[in-house]
Amino acid sequence: MPTDATAPPRARASDELLHAALEQFATVGFAGTSLQQIADHAGYSKSSVLYHYASKEALLEAGIAPAIERLEVLVAEFAEGRRSDAARGAFIGRFVDLLLGERLAVHLFVSQGHSLGDIPIVKRGNAAIRVLADAICSGASLAEQMRFGVALAGATYALVAGATFFDDDEMSELMNTHSDDEVRTALVDVLTELLIPADGRPTR
Amino acid sequence: MPTDATAPPRARASDELLHAALEQFATVGFAGTSLQQIADHAGYSKSSVLYHYASKEALLEAGIAPAIERLEVLVAEFAEGRRSDAARGAFIGRFVDLLLGERLAVHLFVSQGHSLGDIPIVKRGNAAIRVLADAICSGASLAEQMRFGVALAGATYALVAGATFFDDDEMSELMNTHSDDEVRTALVDVLTELLIPADGRPTR
DNA sequence: GCAGGATCTGACCGATCGGTCAAGTACCGT
DNA sequence: ACGGTACTTGACCGATCGGTCAGATCCTGC
Numbered sequence: 005m006p007t008d009a010t011a012p013p014r015a016r017a018s019d020e021l022l023h024a025a026l027e028q029f030a031t032v033g034f035a036g037t038s039l040q041q042i043a044d045h046a047g048y049s050k051s052s053v054l055y056h057y058a059s060k061e062a063l064l065e066a067g068i069a070p071a072i073e074r075l076e077v078l079v080a081e082f083a084e085g086r087r088s089d090a091a092r093g094a095f096i097g098r099f100v101d102l103l104l105g106e107r108l109a110v111h112l113f114v115s116q117g118h119s120l121g122d123i124p125i126v127k128r129g130n131a132a133i134r135v136l137a138d139a140i141c142s143g144a145s146l147a148e149q150m151r152f153g154v155a156l157a158g159a160t161y162a163l164v165a166g167a168t169f170f171d172d173d174e175m176s177e178l179m180n181t182h183s184d185d186e187v188r189t190a191l192v193d194v195l196t197e198l199l200i201p202a203d204g205r206p207t208r
Numbered sequence: 209m210p211t212d213a214t215a216p217p218r219a220r221a222s223d224e225l226l227h228a229a230l231e232q233f234a235t236v237g238f239a240g241t242s243l244q245q246i247a248d249h250a251g252y253s254k255s256s257v258l259y260h261y262a263s264k265e266a267l268l269e270a271g272i273a274p275a276i277e278r279l280e281v282l283v284a285e286f287a288e289g290r291r292s293d294a295a296r297g298a299f300i301g302r303f304v305d306l307l308l309g310e311r312l313a314v315h316l317f318v319s320q321g322h323s324l325g326d327i328p329i330v331k332r333g334n335a336a337i338r339v340l341a342d343a344i345c346s347g348a349s350l351a352e353q354m355r356f357g358v359a360l361a362g363a364t365y366a367l368v369a370g371a372t373f374f375d376d377d378e379m380s381e382l383m384n385t386h387s388d389d390e391v392r393t394a395l396v397d398v399l400t401e402l403l404i405p406a407d408g409r410p411t412r
Numbered sequence: 413g414c415a416g417g418a419t420c421t422g423a424c425c426g427a428t429c430g431g432t433c434a435a436g437t438a439c440c441g442t
Numbered sequence: 443a444c445g446g447t448a449c450t451t452g453a454c455c456g457a458t459c460g461g462t463c464a465g466a467t468c469c470t471g472c
Contacts, residue, residue: 017419032323035240039460049421054461056419115319119236146386150366150394154402158362161318162354182350190354198358198402221449243430253451258431260449 018056021046025053026067030112034064034120064112065125071109072129074102079132083139089200096195099156100188103163111164155198159191222260225250229257230271234316238268238324268316269329275313276333278306283336287343293404300399303360304392307367315368359402363395 024046028037039060043050057063082095103110113129120126140152182190228250232241243264247254261267286299307314317333324330344356386394 033237033239033320035237036323038458040458050460051421051462052419055421058461060460116237119240146390147394147397150391150398153366154362154395154398155358156362157365158358158360161361161365162357186350187354190351191358193351194354194358242428244428254430255432255451256449259451262431264430 017048017052021048021053021056022063022067025057025063026108026112029064029067029116030108034060034112034116061123064120064123068109068113068129069125071102071106071113072125072132074106075129076132078102079136079139083135087139092200093196096192096199100159100191100195103160103191104184104188107163110160114160114164151198155195159195162191221252221256225252225257225260226267226270229261229267230312230316233268233271233320234312238264238316238320265327268324268327272313272317272333273329275306275310275317276329276336278310279333280336282306283340283343287339291343296404297400300396300403304363304395304399307364307395308388308392311367314364318364318368355402359399363399366395 021042025037025042028042028045032041039050039053042063043053046053053063057066078095078098082091085091113126117126117130117133121130136156137153140156141149144152225246229241229246232246232249236245243254243257246267247257250257257267261270282299282302286295289295317330321330321334321337325334340360341357344360345353348356
């Protein structure tokens with residue numbers, strides 16, 4: 005039978021390898037991960053890894069490309085649209101969805117986006133972040149820039165750091181007690197409060 | 209003359225090497241940095257690096273230990289003291305000072321604290337973060353935990369990400385137009401607004 | 413049954429890794 | 443002048459790195 009759309013997503017070998025690679029890259033870093041580790045972790049040989057993916061870089065590219073592309077369209081739409089409160093609210097929701105839906109890739113890109121700047125797909129991601137920062141910062145005071153920076157970076161890193169520091173106790177407890185929906189709601193609320201003040205405070 | 213307290217801090221070879229190492233670790237990652245790179249960057253040979261520091265790990269330890277120790281005392285004082293608004297305000301100020309005063313070490317620890325968890329000094333730092341999270345999260349709602357998480361992570365990562373993504377244009381522009389004092393003030397303001405609401409909203 | 417592509421693997425390659433070692437140099441108090 | 447100490451370095455080591463290649467094995471269409 006050809007590619008069954010309803011099949012469980014983790015049957016194909018290349019997907020297993022990709023997921024193992026992404027997990028290792030996000031956990032111990034791209035430079036700190038060897039092809040041997042990826043192979044071992046996925047239950048294949050190093051040669052098999054290089055059969056499915058031309059190189060270590062290709063593995064990284066395949067792993068984070070979907071997340072980067074989602075980020076690019078999100079940023080592009082936000083940057084060209086007018087910055088009304090409604091547009092901001094929609095952006096916040098979709099941004100949080102991206103964070104939650106691509107955790108591994110986001111973690112990887114966020115914590116290593118600078119050191120991996122030579123890799124084309126990462127460069128594209130960095131450029132997207134820069135566009136977002138421009139759209140956010142243009143004409144804003146330093147305090148406003150700080151507010152946006154803390155909001156976006158905070159939302160991103162709160163999740164990343166959660167997976168980073170609290171794999172064991174607190175975070176697993178927090179993440180198991182609360183569903184993804186609850187986390188999403190709480191996160192959206194905090195960002196909304198930061199970026200779309202309900203009281204009389206001017207936004208810029 | 210013995211160690212002159214008023215001498216410029218960058219005369220000794222071990223300091224040059226340590227600074228070069230810290231810079232490389234923070235920029236391209238601990239695993240991604242070779243002793244040869246550190247030596248080249250500082251203008252010494254690889255053997256000289258290993259003469260002044262017993263190993264690559266020792267270099268890391270020496271580099272981030274001061275920042276970790278400052279973090280430990282800060283967290284300890286905050287955790288054992290009562291969480292009054294005044295105590296929170298004092299904590300915020302000292303926390304931002306730590307961020308600004310130990311940029312390289314903070315960047316390194318924040319973005320690689322998980323992957324380097326085997327190294328004793330990093331483990332201590334992670335433990336301190338965990339204590340801080342406990343002190344902050346105990347008894348708080350998920351929304352409140354998110355608020356604290358976004359605030360601390362956001363403040364930390366806003367600076368780190370600044371140095372990470374915007375070495376070139378925006379950040380250097382932003383960082384050169386504004387002094388450290390201005391940045392500090394803006395950051396403290398945002399955190400204060402997030403953690404010590406002036407309006408009637410309950411803190412927990 | 414058999415040809416042929418897809419998949420998987422061990423052997424192997426040059427380069428680089430972190431680290432050791434002994435020799436060399438420069439400066440010190442005596 | 444001398445012995446010792448602090449410092450620097452190139453040569454060298456075993457291990458591991460990312461990557462190549464030539465088979466094995468398996469599955470499928472004919």
